Amino acid sequence: MMEKDKNIERQIEDAFNSIKGINKATPKPYLLTRINARLNSPVKNNWESAAVFTSRPSVMALGLCLVLAVNVGVMLLNTSSTNKPVAERSATITDEDESSATFVSIDNIENP
Amino acid sequence: MHQNEEELIKKLQQGEQEAFKKAIDLYQNMVYNTIISIVQNEADAEDITQEVFIQVYQSVGSFKAHAKFSTWLYRITIAKSLDNEKRKRRKKRFGFMQRLFGEDGEAQYHPVEFNHPGVILDNKEKAGELFKALQKIPDNQRIAFTLNKIEGLNNNEIAEVMNTTFYAVESLLARAKANLKKELKTYYLQKTSK
Secondary structure, eight states: OHHHHHHHHHHHHHHHHTTTTOOOOOOOSOHHHHHHHHHHSOOOOHHHHHHHHHTSHHHHHHHHHHHHHHHHHHHHHHHHHHTSOHHHHHHTOOHHHHHHOOOOOHHHHHOO | OOHHHHHHHHHHHTTOHHHHHHHHHHHHHHHHHHHHHHHOOHHHHHHHHHHHHHHHHHHGGGOOTTSOHHHHHHHHHHHHHHHHHHHHHHHHHTHHHHHHHOSSOSSOSOOSOOOOTTSOGGGHHHHHHHHHHHTTSOHHHHHHHIIIIISOOOHHHHHHHTTSOHHHHHHHHHHHHHHHHHHHHHHHHHHHHO
16 A cells, blocks of 8 residues: 555656656747738628628527427417417406407498 | 837837737747647647737737736736637537537547647656646646746746736645646546556
8 A cells, every 4th residue: 555655656756747847839830921811811790700600500400499489389378378268268358458449340441 | 128128019019010020939939838738739729829929919009018028928828828728618518519510519629638749758648647637727726837837937927927926826836736746646546446
């Protein structure tokens, strides 16, 4: 057990020592040329960025799911309200609704 | 501030292309070496190095001579590197969705094994293990350790870059070393038990 601990301690020490005197990493040549190319490349405006974003398949799929979910939600709401008994549905019509309702007869249409 | 540096900044602020070239020649290794040690991926490091110099070009006008130019450059470099890390972590979280729907879902994350180009061949394996452990410690400890051990900055210089005190840096370095030891110990214990 002691031997194992000592061995691990030594390995840790070796790991720390491995970066002693490390040389500096250098980028690939022609960095200035590449930077200038990026500086001179046309900048995308907000509309272009938005178009690129919305045309991504993941965004389109998410949008489609959202539309479907809204449709299903509306459908469920409608079916639950039409499933109510007729008496219950008619009871929801208030007096105000009745007085404000206008009836269009065939005479009104023909003789406005 | 050194007179040459002052002159260089003045010319950079006037938009002189020659000064920009000189700044790149002078600081590209410093910037790239810091970035590659943080992000641990060569392609990303190349990309972020370009972004850093573009940022310098665009905002050197707002540089005030309170700090050294290299300190300001280190700050931009570290901020850009950490932004990249955050972006990668976010991408990793949504990686599954991207693989399902996206066209660029493959090979976005850097490989687990990273070899710093500046490490001598004999030390590559051990250094790789240390860099792997570095990814697991908190950002501020990692930055302090990288600036000290890889960039060779002293505590005062690190304090200036990280906008903190000498003693805070000392504490960050001690905690970084302790956490790295803990991570390495776990790794070596797992390795020997296999």
